Amino acid sequence: MSSTTTGQGAPPRRRGLTARGRRDAIWFLALALPNIVLIALFTYRPLLTNVYYSMLDWTLGSANATFIGLGNYVEFFTSPAGHASIRITVVFTLVTVGGSMVLGLLLALALNARIPGTAIARSAAFAPYVLSGVGVGLVWLFIFDPDFGVLAWFLRQLGLSSPEWMNDPTMALVMVMVVYIWKNLGYCAIVYLGGLQSLPQDVLQAAALDGAGPLRRFWSISLPLLSPTTFFLLITTMLSSLQAFDILRIMTPTGRGTNALIFESYLQAFGGYSRAGYSAAISVVLFLMLIVITVVQVRFVEKKVHYA
Template identity: 85%
Template sequence: MSRTATPEKTAGGATPEKTVESKHPRRPRTSRRSRRDALVFLALALPNITLIALFTYRPLLTNIYYSMLDWTLGSTSAAFIGLDNYKEFFTSSAGLTSLRITIIFTLVTVGGSMLLGLLLALALNSRIPGVTIARSAAFAPYVLSGVGVGLVWLFIFDPSFGVLAYFLRMIGLSSPQWVLDPDMALIMVMVVYIWKNLGYCAIVYLGGLQSLPTDVLQAASLDGAGPVRRFWTISLPLLSPTTFFLLITTMLNSLQAFDLLRIMTPTGRGTNALIFESYLQAFGGYSRAGYSAAISVVLFVMLIVITVVQIRYVEKKVHYA
């Protein structure tokens, strides 16, 4: 006969509840699938992390170290001079001129590319015959080689045989010495840079225009808002994410513009922006590798600061749908 265990009763006849609590709760063990996922992640990410560390962060740190050396390019020895290269850059007239040219070039090219790109996008955002060909033609200069574009525009700006000089002579004007005059050289490269990047801004803005909610625009039209009012009060605020994206990308590209400057003005007279000045100091006859590295570090810090400021403050004014 089987015996059934019964709970013990207390003096009052009540049966106490038994609670089984472990003094040391078990820790969840890592499953085999989790370990496998971690190994797969390392297998996929480790090669990329290694390449980024070797070819991005290692050269960056090496360049910062070189910027503290008095090193002539090709020399087997270099002297550590600390921050003297940076002091020379920020106190010399050549360094301040390079900073001024960089700021002017960036502001004009970014503002011109975005403004004209928006106007071109408005013109291309229509259903007329041949609009697809026009869009392709507008974007084509952006994908062309900067070297080829610079050579073609050098012929256009040639004061003796250029196309621009021919039209100026037709109206009784003489062509400026675009390359020899530092001020005119800067204007020349800015015009060409805006022309080359105009299609990029136009196509990005065109994508933003075509993604606008049509019901909102139709409701404003029914309320009596004209095209100009609809653009300023509805389309332009809704394009703020596109404008913010273009502001970051075009500004970073303008600060790193090199190919057009190098081809159209090889000596850098009047067009020696920071990245071009860094090239000239190292490979343009001066062979000052340490000073060139210091200019590169200054440009890198500028890029970081501008990006952080834009993301931190400008993005607050962006209206996401």
């Protein structure tokens, strides 16, 4: 009796991997290991190297560098230029993300109408998103030129004078925000259009039979059901705006009034200052900001998303 009890109470033996399990593990390593190695070499290694550089007082091209710990970070967070860069980044991101998503949703509602020519209109709306940021910036520079630009000519017809878009820091920021919203408007519109076309039509028809008008159906049914699409666009457009560079560099080469974090990092390293260590510190700040924003969105904002 005791031997039976002891046998029943003994812990079960751990079984090793079966032949199929070992074969699957080998295939997994064979397929995943090259990608893991590439990611480690070209993503995480440069990231860690950049963190190390951010703790150096190093002039770009110099063979010598001095370790100063968190000195670059202290300078960035205590200097007026650092505060201005953070403020510009926040304003630029909020305006471009909000403008692109709101206008993109309105454009998607228009493109969702079943009228002739919508296919051409959809292609035309999405086209700016796939264009080069350099080309877009150069074209819009001509439009915003205060002397010979198209916008200046139009304002003169109304008896108004054109603002000095390039010389006024505030107007320069407005200018690049307008261009960035225009470029990304088609992306938001097409994604929202896909969400609108996937809405359950029986629910909308039932609401219409119950007497709900178009506006009521949109606010009470369509918009909540579009929350997964909105959540996706919120993450992608915010990350894109925080890393916006090409349009800012082309339209405002000196960064006067438009020096968001990534542009400020470029200016500090390659814009005449040659402060590689300080530039690396700004890049690390931007990286941490991206992580925090993504975690907050996934952790808290996603709770308000209706997937069903």
